[in-house]
Amino acid sequence: MKKYILTLDEGTTSARAIVTDNSGKIISVAQHEFTQIYPSPSLVEHDPTEILSAQYTAAGEAIIKAKIQSDEIAAVGITNQRETTIVWDKNTGEPVYNAIVWQCRRTADYCEQLIKDGYEDYIKQVTGLKIDAYFSATKIKWILDNVKGAREKAESGDLLFGTVDTWLLWKFSNGKIHATDYTNACRTMLFNIHTLEYDEKLLKLFDIPKSMMPAVYPSGHNFGDIEIMNAKMPVTAIAGDQQSALFGQKCFNPGDVKNTYGTGCFLLMNTGTTPGKSNNGLLTTLISTFDGEEPQYALEGSVFVGGAVIQWLRDELKIIKDAAESEKLARKVQSSDGVYIVPAFTGLGAPYWEMKARGAVLGLTRGSGKCHFARAALEAIAYQTDDLIKAMSADSGLEVSSLKADGGASRNGFLMQFQADISAAEVYCPDNAEATAMGAAYIAGLVVGLWKDRDHLPVAGDVKTYTPAMSDYDRLFLKNGWEKAIKAVNLFSKE
Numbered sequence: 001m002k003k004y005i006l007t008l009d010e011g012t013t014s015a016r017a018i019v020t021d022n023s024g025k026i027i028s029v030a031q032h033e034f035t036q037i038y039p040s041p042s043l044v045e046h047d048p049t050e051i052l053s054a055q056y057t058a059a060g061e062a063i064i065k066a067k068i069q070s071d072e073i074a075a076v077g078i079t080n081q082r083e084t085t086i087v088w089d090k091n092t093g094e095p096v097y098n099a100i101v102w103q104c105r106r107t108a109d110y111c112e113q114l115i116k117d118g119y120e121d122y123i124k125q126v127t128g129l130k131i132d133a134y135f136s137a138t139k140i141k142w143i144l145d146n147v148k149g150a151r152e153k154a155e156s157g158d159l160l161f162g163t164v165d166t167w168l169l170w171k172f173s174n175g176k177i178h179a180t181d182y183t184n185a186c187r188t189m190l191f192n193i194h195t196l197e198y199d200e201k202l203l204k205l206f207d208i209p210k211s212m213m214p215a216v217y218p219s220g221h222n223f224g225d226i227e228i229m230n231a232k233m234p235v236t237a238i239a240g241d242q243q244s245a246l247f248g249q250k251c252f253n254p255g256d257v258k259n260t261y262g263t264g265c266f267l268l269m270n271t272g273t274t275p276g277k278s279n280n281g282l283l284t285t286l287i288s289t290f291d292g293e294e295p296q297y298a299l300e301g302s303v304f305v306g307g308a309v310i311q312w313l314r315d316e317l318k319i320i321k322d323a324a325e326s327e328k329l330a331r332k333v334q335s336s337d338g339v340y341i342v343p344a345f346t347g348l349g350a351p352y353w354e355m356k357a358r359g360a361v362l363g364l365t366r367g368s369g370k371c372h373f374a375r376a377a378l379e380a381i382a383y384q385t386d387d388l389i390k391a392m393s394a395d396s397g398l399e400v401s402s403l404k405a406d407g408g409a410s411r412n413g414f415l416m417q418f419q420a421d422i423s424a425a426e427v428y429c430p431d432n433a434e435a436t437a438m439g440a441a442y443i444a445g446l447v448v449g450l451w452k453d454r455d456h457l458p459v460a461g462d463v464k465t466y467t468p469a470m471s472d473y474d475r476l477f478l479k480n481g482w483e484k485a486i487k488a489v490n491l492f493s494k495e
Contacts, residue, residue: 002074003450005441006062006233008055010080010164011241012101012263013311015054017062018437019073022450024458026434027068030061037098042105042346045098048086051164052171059228070231075448077237077440079244080164081263082187085139087212088167089153090160093175097147099164100139103264103304103346107138108355119205126202128186128193128275128284130353134302135189136163141206154209161212163187165238172226177235179215179223182295183243186286191216193275193286196295219243220290220443237443239288241436242266246298247288248439249404249430252454257392257400259385260436261409264349265306267388268298269396280391281351288443299395301350301388305343305359307409309377312343319370327414329374336376338363340485343380351391354490362485381409382419383482389423402426406435413466421470422478429464 003022008015014033020026032054037045063070083102088095100106111131114120120131129135140161144151153159162170166180185191185198190208192199196216203210217223219239225232239247242260246268249258254272259265268287269276275284276299283300305312310326313319320326344357361376389400403425409415410429420427432438442457451457 002072004066004068004073005075005077005444005450006059006073006228007077007079007437007440007444008059008168009437009440010051010055010078010168012081012103015051015058016437017055017058018434018441019062019066019068020438020441022445024438026432028062028065030058030065032058044101044104044346046084046101048088048095048099048167051099052168055168056228063229070229070233073231073233074450075236075444076226076233077239077444078165078168078235079239079241079436079440080168080184082163082184082240082242083134083136084164085136085143085161086164086167087140087143087150087159087161089158090175091158093171096150096153096159097143100142102134104139105133105347105355107133107142108347110138111355123189123202126192126194126199127189129189130281130283132353133355134349135187137189137202137206137208140208140212144207154212157209157211159212160214162214166214169223169226169235169238172228173224174227177224179217181217181219181221181238182286183219183240183288184238185216187240193284193295193297218290218293219288220447222447234448236447237440239440239443242268242300243285243287243298244439245406245435246270246439247442248435248437249406250454250457251404255396255398257402258404258406258435261306261381261405261407261415263306263308265303265381265385267301267385267392269392271297271299271396273297276395278391278395280394281353282388282391282395283350288439290447299392301391303384303388304346304349306381306384307407308345309341309343309380310409312345313374313377317373319373323408323412326374326378327412329371330378330414333371333375336372336379337365337368338481339368339372339376340481341373341376341380342485342489343377344489348489351387352486352490357489360485360489362488363481378412378415379418381415382422385419386423386479389425400425402428405429416466417469420466420468422475424468424475426468427466429466431462431464
């Protein structure tokens, strides 16, 4: 019996591949970074062909490192950066433009006009989303309106759209499969999360031909065969990275909460078969289900710049050589000494939704040094997450007293302890931080029968618990400083 799952984990900064066996053990991991393209401030792009190449190479390397044959793969799961938009010619297979990344702000002015025109309530009611440049719809429209000949080709049925999962599935199936799942479709701002269909009124509003859109299925579904290393293997799971992490953390019950500390931070609370409603800037989103199951939902808060602020310290400021050094520097000082970093490099997400906000460093003195910068950057990740926790508690009526954490930055012990302290909540970190990849692997394995049901999924390792140790006075003092920093940034964004 085939017992291995291959997960293609296509993130914002790298393409990864993970081989897992039927005991839930990770056998091998391969990773390739790809280029981040910034045509101008607040614009972010990727080269779709580079993503494809990086993902294919990582997949091959992971299989080789696992010392297995490609025909021993029982199933493939795909998990991906959401909202990132690719449009390609279905006849040539060539993209008509670079992938426009979820972080990109190029359509912010158009989004503001949509709000002024009164579309906000309808879009929120149908899609569960706020009008924002974050989502795919305005990105597709931008490509059709600005790439020469694109609209004509789209209207003649020659162009296809996909988020990154769809792009990989289409290319790896040699153009045979144009599909996605509910968790990605619901982030396009074109998908009705109640009827599970594309909304005709929104397609018309954004002037997007329906022929461009992929077919949509539950996350757990046999999407068809792809070919890697001369072997055919079925793709039986597709899930946007945050919903995949929710599944990987086994947040199967209403009220379960997880936060992924990746390039951004994404806090999700399972609300079961009831779509949660937010009055505090959160989104309603579909989560991973299987063929034949009722749709299920989550409340979600999105921080656009989470772990990316550490990359900024490394790549732009040259303060650190690697991410691990940020923790060492942060621990060398007793506090950030009043320094606050608000990393609104691509605007502010939930609960503020300020598309034109820009980043800021506040509270500097002559004595401020790189240790204070490193500590303030890590603290900024926790403050932003705490903003989401407060909004989620207010919307759900439930106190968030515990949090399951995953993602690369969850390995940072200083950050996890500060999160527990500032949020007065226990933080649980599995020693296997690969919740996103494990979610897709679990879903894929369940479809092909590697595991009987959710209750029989393997345990992904030990869990470390961080318990709050900060006084109420210190917590209130620090939060007050953060609120002042946010107000300063928001004030600047409105000028």
